[in-house]
Amino acid sequence: xxxxxxxxxxxxxxxxxxxxxxxxxxxxxxxxxxxxxxxxxxxxxxxxxxxxxxxxxxxxxxxxxxxxxxxxxxxxxxxxxxxxxxxxxxxxxxxxxxxxxxxxxxxxxxxxxxxxxxxxxxxxxxxxxxxxxxxxxxxxxxxxxxxxxxxxxxxxxxxxxxxxxxxxxxxxxxxxxxxxxxxxxxxxxxxxxxxxxxxxxxxxxxxxxxxxxxxxxxxxxxxxxxxxxxxxxxxxxxxxxxxxxxxxxxxxxxxxxxxxxxxxxxxxxxxxxxxxxxxxxxxxxxxxxxxxxxxxxxxxxxxxxxxxxxxxxxxxxxxxxxxxxxxxxxxxxxxxxxxxxxxxxxxxxxxxxxxxxxxxxxxxxxxxxxxxxxxxxxxxxxxxxxxxxxxxxxxxxxxxxxxxxxxxxxxxxxxxxxxxxxxxxxxxxxxxxxxxxxxxxxxxxxxxxxxxxxxxxxxxxxxxxxxxxxxxxxxxxxxxxxxxxxxxxxxxxxxxxxxxxxxxxxxxxxxxxxxxxxxxxxxxxxxxxxxxxxxxxxxxxxx
Amino acid sequence: xxxxxxxxxxxxxxxxxxxxxxxxxxxxxxxxxxxxxxxxxxxxxxxxxxxxxxxxxxxxxxxxxxxxxxxxxxxxxxxxxxxxxxxxxxxxxxxxxxxxxxxxxxxxxxxxxxxxxxxxxxxxxxxxxxxxxxxxxxxxxxxxxxxxxxxxxxxxxxxxxxxxxxxxxxxxxxxxxxxxxxxxxxxxxxxxxxxxxxxxxxxxxxxxxxxxxxxxxxxxxxxxxxxxxxxxxxxxxxxxxxxxxxxxxxxxxxxxxxxxxxxxxxxxxxxxxxxxxxxxxxxxxxxxxxxxxxxxxxxxxxxxxxxxxxxxxxxxxxxxxxxxxxxx
Numbered sequence: 001x002x003x004x005x006x007x008x009x010x011x012x013x014x015x016x017x018x019x020x021x022x023x024x025x026x027x028x029x030x031x032x033x034x035x036x037x038x039x040x041x042x043x044x045x046x047x048x049x050x051x052x053x054x055x056x057x058x059x060x061x062x063x064x065x066x067x068x069x070x071x072x073x074x075x076x077x078x079x080x081x082x083x084x085x086x087x088x089x090x091x092x093x094x095x096x097x098x099x100x101x102x103x104x105x106x107x108x109x110x111x112x113x114x115x116x117x118x119x120x121x122x123x124x125x126x127x128x129x130x131x132x133x134x135x136x137x138x139x140x141x142x143x144x145x146x147x148x149x150x151x152x153x154x155x156x157x158x159x160x161x162x163x164x165x166x167x168x169x170x171x172x173x174x175x176x177x178x179x180x181x182x183x184x185x186x187x188x189x190x191x192x193x194x195x196x197x198x199x200x201x202x203x204x205x206x207x208x209x210x211x212x213x214x215x216x217x218x219x220x221x222x223x224x225x226x227x228x229x230x231x232x233x234x235x236x237x238x239x240x241x242x243x244x245x246x247x248x249x250x251x252x253x254x255x256x257x258x259x260x261x262x263x264x265x266x267x268x269x270x271x272x273x274x275x276x277x278x279x280x281x282x283x284x285x286x287x288x289x290x291x292x293x294x295x296x297x298x299x300x301x302x303x304x305x306x307x308x309x310x311x312x313x314x315x316x317x318x319x320x321x322x323x324x325x326x327x328x329x330x331x332x333x334x335x336x337x338x339x340x341x342x343x344x345x346x347x348x349x350x351x352x353x354x355x356x357x358x359x360x361x362x363x364x365x366x367x368x369x370x371x372x373x374x375x376x377x378x379x380x381x382x383x384x385x386x387x388x389x390x391x392x393x394x395x396x397x398x399x400x401x402x403x404x405x406x407x408x409x410x411x412x413x414x415x416x417x418x419x420x421x422x423x424x425x426x427x428x429x430x431x432x433x434x435x436x437x438x439x440x441x442x443x444x445x446x447x448x449x450x451x452x453x454x455x456x457x458x459x460x461x462x463x464x465x466x467x468x469x470x471x472x473x474x475x476x477x478x479x480x481x482x483x484x485x486x487x488x489x490x491x492x493x494x495x496x497x498x499x500x501x502x503x504x505x506x507x508x509x510x511x512x513x514x515x516x517x518x519x520x521x522x523x524x525x526x527x528x529x530x531x532x533x534x535x536x537x538x539x540x541x542x543x
Numbered sequence: 544x545x546x547x548x549x550x551x552x553x554x555x556x557x558x559x560x561x562x563x564x565x566x567x568x569x570x571x572x573x574x575x576x577x578x579x580x581x582x583x584x585x586x587x588x589x590x591x592x593x594x595x596x597x598x599x600x601x602x603x604x605x606x607x608x609x610x611x612x613x614x615x616x617x618x619x620x621x622x623x624x625x626x627x628x629x630x631x632x633x634x635x636x637x638x639x640x641x642x643x644x645x646x647x648x649x650x651x652x653x654x655x656x657x658x659x660x661x662x663x664x665x666x667x668x669x670x671x672x673x674x675x676x677x678x679x680x681x682x683x684x685x686x687x688x689x690x691x692x693x694x695x696x697x698x699x700x701x702x703x704x705x706x707x708x709x710x711x712x713x714x715x716x717x718x719x720x721x722x723x724x725x726x727x728x729x730x731x732x733x734x735x736x737x738x739x740x741x742x743x744x745x746x747x748x749x750x751x752x753x754x755x756x757x758x759x760x761x762x763x764x765x766x767x768x769x770x771x772x773x774x775x776x777x778x779x780x781x782x783x784x785x786x787x788x789x790x791x792x793x794x795x796x797x798x799x800x801x802x803x804x805x806x807x808x809x810x811x812x813x814x815x816x817x818x819x820x821x822x823x824x825x826x827x828x829x830x831x832x833x834x835x836x837x838x839x840x841x842x843x844x845x846x847x848x849x850x851x852x853x854x855x856x857x858x859x860x861x862x863x864x865x866x867x868x869x870x871x
Contacts, residue, residue, distance in 0.1 A: 009629035014584030498559025498572035524590035525794030
């Protein structure tokens, strides 16, 4: 004993005191489902690719997208971005411009020539894809990557379906579309254009295909009966938009009236403007709130001088092109009712944009198929009643959009693959609980400088059929990606590590996040409360 | 402000760190190799703001001095929970003084170092509001007046907490403590008393005085760093939440401190040579009620009856601070 006077014990560290025993709740790191991912019809893991983009690792970000969607450059232009609509950041300032970043990544890929390879060994199975639209091309892409031999047959002269023959070039430049299609074909997919499949069963048998995916789309413009004089110039929007891809531009005249309130009506009206119409008037029988077109499509159309005529129906078209309109009124159920009030509207041509139907004649005679309301019924695996024949896109019951079609293609491809291999579809990771805005601690997020939004807005410019919406450059794409709040998933901000009063959070290597040291964690809950993205949950200790 | 603004990186300079951030711009607390001056196993209550404030400040001082640092610590919560004989949480040279004399002990250490020619070693004195504002104030004022080369840090939790929550000279008006019960016509601590220690320190015209809260660790770090660049008497007053004494949820410890600043009740500023040189502006202004409602020590202002008169009085204090320091 050579200790100083009155000292009997050696100096010890408080590490001997395992304060974890005090705890009645423990913090646990969780991953929650961000609303953008949940909202994406193509099933993209948006937050994951934004995470890569935030670091400027654009190729990794792009590779993450093409796990699910072969069309980032197309998507970034034409998708109605349901991801942005549900983005939690909208409650803070403005939603993250997810699709602008996606487009930037897609354009980068084209510029840099990034390509993809098949992930699986050749399976020896042959799959026929009917229709080279978004859904068919998406299915072909995924099937090829899964090792199958794919043949696409399309009735049209060029691939793309509605992406080429429906969406105007000012929204989707054809070279961009072609570049992304070429990348799919480079996987070894065979494309046969000008090949209308008249009888699906015959073609399956003749080509010795093991399965088929049908995605013929909905290319027939729905007509409405409008009494019209012989000289009246009436055409449907689908034909108008399709003819834009031909050599001769359609002649519409100076005053063009478009009948309908969906996105196709907007496309037709804006196309008419670009073809030189001085007036493009959209007649719709309901109100702005009820129209099917997306808000931004309407806004862009209005900016370009398209005129909207709400609550009106077209009764008849006279010899000289004069249309007779009847004013409508909403009844208490919100349904438009005629009022008997008539008015005249001069027009040189009338474009009907009243919806589209699918040509299902190729299915005639195929047993076990169920067709209802002009679309083919499919089960949860996208298979029709006929084993081995799958279908997707606009010809099955679903919302009709490019993104939904692409999502169908992916889902069908995975199910076709499983069906061909006689296995069940590999179950994806179980869906996490959704990350709500209330679960975030927004104090920690920077107020995004307001210069961002105007800059995005300012790039909208109209000039003939050149693209209206311009892209982001590397700097503001990076900025936009970094506005992501990373809802429900740790992005390594170090708050839990920095703010633990008990040093009970262990910081692991970059990318490996953190660990709680339960020997010392007292369960105060500060880490969970102060986590910006809501990725820590307090769980009661077992008693 | 002393803190450096950081280019927009998702969480900017609000969170402790960020994987996208240059390590140079990251906080000391985000550093996996921070010194952890006060390490785990200490016996502070769940969610203790003082344990947090002490680690922020001392780790920053350790970095600023390359680990050449000695601290003298007054009796109080910080000393009791960190050093129950024979264990200690301190991973730096640290010594416990009497309740009243931490500033004097720090002065003595600084003098001894000067004699030994050790200009590389710096000295910190620290204590709670009891040891600083009340019991040790004479020693502290002397240290200021002599301009001794010490940074003194007060961790202000607004009462004598470890002895059972008795009122101190730093307890705010209307707050309930064991010695200012929520009874009578004017429940809780009285208005018009108590000491504003930061302004008292400023009155000594010392080189540096600053206030901070545990809700902004980067601000604490920047102020410690600034203080260590200077010599002479320096004073840092950090508001630290006490979930036990304030009767708030342990998880809300930082949130409550943040509201103290965002309501204007606790002005965050810096002063050099007696003049306010910078203030932390309020980022999202909140009414004082939001701050008070989270704390049981003010519950008598809301039930059984809302005390509009008292609430208005407290709001007036916040408004006066906002005006005095230009917090908006």
